[in-house]
Amino acid sequence: MAVTEKFQGWLGLDKESVKGNMKWGEFEPKKWAEDDVDIEISHCGICGSDLHTLSSGWVETPYPCVVGHEIIGTAVRVGKNVKHVKVGDRVGVGCQARSCKQADCFECSSGRENFCPRPDNVNTYGGIYPNSEGKSYGGYATHNRTNGHFVFKIPESVPSELAAPMMCAGVTMYSPLKRNGCGPGKTVGIVGVGGLGHFGILFAKALGADKVVALSRKADKRADALELGADLYIATDEDEDWAAKNVRSLDLIISTISSPKMPLHLYMTMLKVGGSFMQVGVPDGGLLPTINAFPLVLNNIKVGGSFIGAPGEVEEMLQLAAEKNIKPWVQIRPMNEANAAIVDMEAGKARYRYVLKA
Incomplete structure (x- = not known):
């Protein structure tokens, strides 16, 4: 030292x-x-x-x-x-x-x-x-x-190499999951299977969600998402009628995607009445797709965002990571x-x- x-x-x-x-x-x-x-x-x-x-x-x-x-x-x-x-x-x-x-x-x-x-x-x-x-x-x-x-x-x-990404990516996903009621009896969607999204799958399961759905554009991450613990994987560019087949199936969606071209309207149709859509990914320039008012009002959806995590949440997350x-x-x-x-x-x-x- x-x-x-x-x-x-x-x-x-x-x-x-x-x-x-x-x-x-x-x-x-x-x-x-x-x-x-x-x-x-x-x-x-x-x-x-x-x-x-x-x-x-x-x-x-x-x-x-x-x-x-x-x-x-x-x-x-x-x-x-x-x-x-x-x-x-x-x-x-x-x-x-x-x-x-x-x-x-x-x-x-x-x-x-x-x-x-x-x-x-x-x-x-x-x-x-x-x-x-x-x-x-x-x-x-x-x-x-x-x-x-x-x-x-x-x-x-918790080994150092595993603790390191928890300090940002881990708590960035833990915080909106915990604050929006992820736990037993809940169904959760994670948009994007990457550095953030794979933590979303891990922590949603660790918090006890009944069902975790991973969404990504291509099918090449399907096996990874299922191995991480997802119960269902949706390839939005390849799976036919994926949105129609999953209407009103999720209580909570956490979106890690930082793209102004993501199919935000279709994601929102997947939320149950009273469901929540939380955005954590931020594209250069900060612009996201326009929100369609119909799923917003007809499904009583709450739309929000989440930013990193507070010190207390970091402590909670680290203890959960150790326990689980x-x-x-x-x-x-x-x-x-x-x-x-x-x-x-x-x-x-x-x-x-x-x-x-x-």
């Missing part, structure tokens, strides 16, 4: 970095505070958000940027105000590095820190801290510095192959999450 102020990582210097052009180099972490934890990184998952950020696909990225918010490693320096973590603990960091945590902030005081509206809400990478504290840098690196409230001890039974022996499908790539790995990720080759290992 090494304490150092000289952090190093894969720096995205411009929009071309997403094409495998990140450069290894030093960067300066945020100013140290006694609420912080320094982590020597052992593993970091690769998320689609990393690619959107490297390319400035959502908003203009404050280059240089080190991406990666599925971080696992060892705590090597712990601020005196942090009580739940000690030096030497195996810990994880997800998408969020800080929030205001003030009693007069409804979001923070109600356990929904991920929706904190104040400038103190800083993402794990590509964020600017207030009061000239510096920038946030992510996990394609040797070390990470994050506020202790967003640093989580990892259960002993949740095993996401990961492929380990050496940290020095990060450029090749993001190119392969963009090409859709991951089955279903790449994890960089130091």
Whole structure:
């Protein structure tokens, strides 16, 4: 374990970095505070958000940027105000590095820190801290510095390479499933079988859903989805009359697809009266298909979205993963192959999450 102020990582210097052009180099972490934890990184998952950020696909990225918010490693320096973590603990960091945590902030005081509206809400990478504290840098690196409230001890039974993608992809699916009543007696649809979607299948089954339906464009992921635990697989480009055959069959749909061309109208016809459609995938530009009002009103559908997960939900998810022996499908790539790995990720080759290992 090494304490150092000289952090190093894969720096995205411009929009071309997403094409495998990140450069290894030093960067300066945020100013140290006694609420912080320094982590020597052992593993970091690769998320689609990393690619959107490297390319400035959502908003203009404050280059240089080190991406990666599925971080696992060892705590090597712990601020005196942090009580739940000690030096030497195996810990994880997800998408969020800080929030205001003030009693007069409804979001923070109600356990929904991920929706904190104040400038103190800083993402794990590509964020600017207030009061000239510096920038946030992510996990394609040797070390990470994050506020202790967003640093989580990892259960002993969960291997680091499996815990890493849970820090973003896992909780991004766990949160809307749990908050929308996934459990015994419920039927759940997961749109998209990828890094997010395969977690949706795993956690929907772990939460006790009676039936889980996986939907993807092509049939090539059918065997994978069924092995993951799906009860039914629908290939929307290939299965004939798939929507008509499944009208009003689902209580909840979680959509991971970030495409403005997805058949949103047909998905909504699959919801039971009073069902919910939750969107977690965000395309470049943010635009989704137009919502057809007829299934919305005739089926009394609720449409919403969900964003990452709050610290309390991360803790719950990790305990559920330990209890149910949740095993996401990961492929380990050496940290020095990060450029090749993001190119392969963009090409859709991951089955279903790449994890960089130091």
